[in-house]
Amino acid sequence: MAHKPIIINVFNQNKVPITSGVMCWVVDAGTCTLSTIYQKASGTALTNPISTTQFAADGGHVQFFTSTSGGHDLIMTNGKGVCVLEDITPKTRIPAFINESPGAKVLPVPINSLTGGNSTAEIGDGFDFPVNSEVLDVSVRSLINVKGSGTLDVGLLSTGTSGDANGFVAAIGMTTVEVKDLGPTTTSNNERYMNACYYGDLLADFLAGADAATDVGTYVRKRKRILAAGCSLSYTMSVSDITGQLVVSYLYPGDNF
Numbered sequence: 001m002a003h004k005p006i007i008i009n010v011f012n013q014n015k016v017p018i019t020s021g022v023m024c025w026v027v028d029a030g031t032c033t034l035s036t037i038y039q040k041a042s043g044t045a046l047t048n049p050i051s052t053t054q055f056a057a058d059g060g061h062v063q064f065f066t067s068t069s070g071g072h073d074l075i076m077t078n079g080k081g082v083c084v085l086e087d088i089t090p091k092t093r094i095p096a097f098i099n100e101s102p103g104a105k106v107l108p109v110p111i112n113s114l115t116g117g118n119s120t121a122e123i124g125d126g127f128d129f130p131v132n133s134e135v136l137d138v139s140v141r142s143l144i145n146v147k148g149s150g151t152l153d154v155g156l157l158s159t160g161t162s163g164d165a166n167g168f169v170a171a172i173g174m175t176t177v178e179v180k181d182l183g184p185t186t187t188s189n190n191e192r193y194m195n196a197c198y199y200g201d202l203l204a205d206f207l208a209g210a211d212a213a214t215d216v217g218t219y220v221r222k223r224k225r226i227l228a229a230g231c232s233l234s235y236t237m238s239v240s241d242i243t244g245q246l247v248v249s250y251l252y253p254g255d256n257f
Contacts (some may be wrong), residue, residue: 002041003065004090009077010061010083013099019060021078023126025049025110026064029071029087030052032110032144037064051126055098066090067151075108079130080252082107100225102254104136109246113237119191120208122165124157124234129250135224138203139169140180143244150174154246161230167202167225169235193217208210215256223251 010018026035026048035076037046046064047054055062062076071087088094109125138154152174155167157196172180184194186205193209194217202224209217233248 003038003043003067005041005063005065005093006088006090007093008062008074008076008085008088008096009093010078010096010098012047012081013097013101015097017060017076018098020056021052022055022062022076023049024054024055024062025075025125027073027075027110028068029073030134031073032243034110034112034243035066035068035072038145039065041065048209049125053062062096075110077105077107079128081105081134082254084108102252104254105250107248107250109233109248111237111242111244111246112233113240113242120236120238122153122158122234122236124160124232127233128225128229129231129233129251131229133226134251134253135168135203135226136251137247138249139182139247140169140172141178141245141247143177143180143242145173146215150237150242152238152242153200153236155202155234157232157234160232160234161228162226164200164202165234165236167200170198172198174237174239184217187211189206191216194219233253 010022012018026037027033028035034048045153071089074085076083081098082097082105083096105199115194125164151171153166154169155165158165182198184197186192187195189211191211191213195208197206205220207218
């Protein structure tokens, strides 16, 4: 059976075509599972997410083929903005609009420990933060198919600019929950105090307290400003068969900042 096409033409908020710099994650509709997609109607598998290089090679639009009759959700970004299309079915050609206006942006990122065939490798999907943007928060959602104990790190790709693989999220335990709380955890015996924090050092300053009077610990949230090109989002899972989603919030200041 021939694979069926989905083609998305991308525009900014002023309806001007965006023909470069767009990447796209394709997931099965309503899930965090990366879809199997193809280059042609009877062709080889296409890397998912679709890279900015592939976007340019396809003529400046999102194009792929699918063998399923069900829908797909698409997450598209060029760093300046984000567009999410839901339940897009095969044999579809529609527009998508990315708002490039300065302001807060929210990017949902599907994560998959099986990407690249190595569950313990640091994975960089290819998203680079815009220069002079500020990373506000990273939340972890919908971890499923957990095999025993394991941890998740999120940060800036260690081999890229300003690399810090656990700078946003540091060694949070993975369990089947909807949303992970990354802030400080507390415990008490003689004194209630903060004993752990799962934000990395790019998003929080944390010093654990102790079970003693007046020593409750310190916790201060902060932002990470991106000062150079090539600062890429990455994640690392310690066990296999995990899918989930990161929600990355950042402030885009505009091109003339």
